[in-house]
Amino acid sequence: MSSIKIVTIGGGSSYTPELIEGFIKRQHELDIRELWLVDIEDGKEKLEIVGEMAKRMVKAAGLDWDIHLTLDRREALKDADYVTTQFRVGLLDARIRDERIPLSYGMTGQETNGAGGIFKAFRTIPVILGIIEDMKELCPDAWLVNFTNPAGMVTEAAIKVGGWAKTVGLCNVPIGSFKSNHIAMGYEEDSTKLFHKYAGLNHFHWHRVWEPNGKEVTAELIERIYNPERQLDKDISDMKNIHQSPFQYEQVRHLGMLPCGYHRYYYITEQMLNEQLEAYKKHETRAETVKRTEAELFELYKDPALDYKPEQLTKRGGTHYSDAACELIASIHNDKRTEMVVSTQNNGAISDLPYDSIIEVTSVITGHGPEPHNWGSFKPAARGMLQLMKGMEETVIEAAVTGNYDAALHAFTINPLITSGDTAKEMLNVMLVANKDYLPQFKDKIAELEKAGVTFQKDW
Template identity: 50%
Template sequence: MKDGLKIVTIGGGSSYTPEIIEGFIDRYETLPVKEIWLVDIEEGKEKLEIVGALAKRMIKKAGVGIDLHLCLDRREALKDADFVTTQIRVGQIDARIKDERIPLELGMIGQETNGAGGMFKALRTVPVILDIIKDMEELCPDAWMINFSNPAGMITEAAINVGGWKKAIGLCNAPIGMQMEVGKYLGVDYRDIQMQILGLNHHYFATDFLVDGLSQIDKIIDLYTGKTTGPITMKNIDAEKFSDEFIRAIRAIPNPYIKYYVNSSQMLAEELEAFKTNTVRAEEVKRIEHDLMEKYKDPNLCEKPKELELRGGAYYSLAACELINSIYNDKGDIQYVNTLNGEAIDNFDSQYVIECAAKITKDGPIPLKIGKGDYKLMGTINTIKAFEKMTVEAAVSGDRDLAIAALTLNPLVPSEDLAIKVFDRLLEAHKEYLPRFCD
């Protein structure tokens, strides 16, 4: 019998890592983590050492019995792991900059998880995740894989339906962020809110918010559209990108990323302005990461700095560590994850990966029953799921035609000729990471 859990974090040099270290420290009494292995590649060695040193200081200050290991050998780290978390960026942040800037050069939205940029993030990442799964089959066949790597929905789709790893779960901090914001609007603790979400990672609609089992969606929509007022107006969040008419018609609150599809011209104009000043999101992230790494080097720093929230890391430890804690302790609480649809959405393939509310048990997530998805929402969900499935298949096969067809069908790509141009431009930029397409 093992005397504690072994956690392996692949992509351990990420600036997010202090978030998850903090989460394990905070839950040490109920989640007996004995070993944490932070793994990275040779190109990430310097960042791994900086982040690892901070993690060791955090553990020492907390006085918990966690042994931390830094490692460049993934196979050495994976041996007998209980949980494997993946937070990788193939090509590092410079690859994301290309994903965002190259589409903008051609007059279309460049974004990390949507459109052409999202496709190429997936094309680079899926083969690496499948290689990790092959190692896990040999070295830790009973481990859970918790994936944070973007685009999380496509990565989880590949892990489960191509890699066959049924114990893979995708995770995003957007749902818990929405849950917390709505808690402020309703004046209740976010933990007392149960959301019903319909759709995919970065492409879902919150169709209800329950407090003590009572629906709050009418109140939320009234707050959103200004029909009533509360302590905080709904206009304070990214939801302001959506019109009152749209929200009243669909009777749901969209994930903020859906703004790229329903307000494409506005989002493109904003991105093109950022493009001109070298301030697209990826370039901002590179600057933030540089500043964070400088801060992490401080030998007197023994806690996660607040500046990490600028990176988009808010609530990752809460979401990730609560998920692991609930699996280990068979808590049966409700969390928001990427997993197989199963019987959740009646008019959606049971084997498609969705983002949903799920009961978390020792056997993994059990999606809550939704029933038949509203046709007003399912149209766009089906379109993006087709794009995801085609992208995953292309990532595995190296089928250029299939990839271009997927882009052609994506609402963020204006025409067939632009689909071909942006694919070939991005392929040339990332060819060292996409050998399947270059043979």
């Protein structure tokens, strides 16, 4: 086993202890020589807090890894073998704007869906492309493991625009449904009895499930989870970080597949929006809740006696992201051929989408990267939405890369969670001005909007 250098961009994240824990668990699979945690000036304090905790965790595990904390991305990237990305451009305040501004217009406000997800992509894609330019020079053979949201669009931009084929995107949502389905079928949460086959897009996928004997139990799971007359007496919520409004049983039954938790925003938009609007009035949007939770976590992380991942991190949402990243790296490095759900090149796995598009799909993780399982075609009810969402993603990427306002407006028009028309255009303009510090590609358009009197009111 050759020794490796791993770089984590966004190293000051509250998720970093889980990442360190995941690497420690795999110490016999990964001979880590150096681990670099990278952040920006605005994240310096958090980097130092979580970095010192990471050192304590490694020391407590009896390991001699060299852990470096730096604000110099290029210094960190030199000769890296694996680069993981978990950064948030604009920090949590940008996420709060992403959620609260759309809600002020009566539309869904969410981190990766609707207008908020589009703007997160606008801010993030230019940064990932800049990281790739540095990697081409400093670590041309490294793998890029991305779990920066919106993971699917960021991964697609990295591969198709940045030209970095050795990019894999990760999400924790399939892990949550994997655990819930085992509970629903009477197994332990961490059992691996069931085989899951996922396909679709990041935060917009479906899946089917089989028993070890080859019997498909998708229909049985639909009955156990979604039929109100057969509700189980167990907590089988698939996600802890969004409101658990119940799906409409008849619709899921017609699908014949299990939906992603995020499908709630598209299948039961009214209920989800009403819940968000109530939270908006009380300043309890998910972003605001996360900001408070994160402040509490970093107070814990300051404790010089804390040398393990605290249980409170599970409240942050997104738990299991980092552990999945560690398993992905271990599987590539050792050609383990682990079955994982990742964002990767379609290569014909979903016949309803272009061959070169990026999809989220169950894959075998080999030494040369993911090999996706073939899915085939979706039934019309899912196929139409899938193709619409992929078209929206491609339009968002175009706007993020070029700063083309017309493409940005068209992305808003395509997105099912944005009511198109004059109000949507006004919202787009306000969100551009509100994000002007993080959108250099739209600089000229933002200047034009400000000259025309568009402002960002902070009393929303």
